[in-house]
Amino acid sequence: MKELDINELERRFQEKIDKDIKIEPNDWMPDNYRQTLIRQISQHAHSEIVGMLPEGNWITRAPNLRRKAVLLAKVQDEAGHGLYLYSATETLGADREDTIDDLHSGKAKYSSIFNYPTLSWADMGAIGWLVDGAAIMNQVPLCRCSYGPYARAMVRVCKEESFHQRQGYEIMTTLANGTPEQKAMAQDALNRFWWPALMMFGPSDKDSKHTAQSMAWKIKRQTNDELRQQMVDITVPQAELIGLTVPDPDLKWNEERGHYDFGEINWDEFWNVVKGNGPCNKERVEARRKAKENGAWVREAANAYAAKQKMKKAS
Ligand code: 3HC
DSSP states (O other): OOOOOHHHHHHHHHHHHHTTOOBOTTSOOOHHHHHHHHHHHHHHHHHHHHTHHHHHTTGGGOSSHHHHHHHHHHHHHHHHHHHHHHHHHHTTTOOHHHHHHHHHHTOSOOOGGGGSOOOSTHHHHHIIIIIIHHHHHHHHHHTTOSBHHHHHHHHHHHHHHHHHHHHHHHHHHHHHTSOHHHHHHHHHHHHHHHHHHHHTTOSOGGGOSSHHHHHHTTSOSSOHHHHHHHHHHHHHHHHHHTTOOOSOTTOEEETTTTEEEOOOOOHHHHHHIIIIISSSHHHHHHHHHHHHHHTHHHHHHHHHHHHHHHHHHHO
């Protein structure tokens, strides 16, 4: 077959994108498209795995067996999401070990939200409600991402995220309807997690270096600010329904826009946390490094057993 020149390859690639034909692992794709996906999907996977730590902190301190079982199931789901997404990066040629080393060396990012401490049981409610709520907002459009394996992984992930968000909102509802101390605990958690949850959507569109290209390649189907606005519009009435107050004095329904107007995000705080200077960044990455070290014997044993089985088969 005549070697197609690069321009023709790129034209055919973009034509598939424009026609919403999924790009699959064995299809030709521009290297930048591949690298953008490896960057985003690997950081998404890191976020899932690091995201287990703040909640794992409360499994042994859940107020009853039901809450413990639900939180345990949620944290296990996040591990599965991470493994799913690491596998998706491997379909693009990324090496799993290198990807994980990038997290441990501090080279790779993960979602800023997981660098905040979890100080009370109510934080488990705020994380489920706000963090998983924001994750759903961001992940539903990714179910229509142009790269097949990522889009399909998101369909499965989103189903589980909905359970995560509901269990979090139920915790907040229970506390908000409880004693004055419980309601105060829920309000305190909302105060601490509201703005970091809005930061999850990334910098504003005007400051986002990847959004324009990611939209052209239909990796992103909506921009950071569009998704952030949806999050505010959906979540504010949920807070009001349970008698909690969103910590934003500038929050106001704008009838003309059909959206809430809300205050300015503290972008210095955002970039500070993204750059590794958040409250828990060092602790989170150290915990992941330790987990890899502590798990080395399991990997060695599994590899030794697999090698022995292979030799047995070959003899
Ligand atoms: N935390 C850390 N880094 C962030 C960030 C955040 N909240 N938002 C943006 N950044 C980084 C980007 O990674 C990029 O840096 P890089 O070039 O070194 O990768 C830089 O800031 C510029 O941001 P852009 O908006 O231009 O970058 P993107 O186009 O990649 O958009 C994103 C950022 C919206 C997070 C996008 O990457 C995305 O949609 N990722 C997939 C979803 C995801 O990762 N969600 C994280 C939460 S997962 C989760 O919550 C699990 C749930 O089960 C609890």
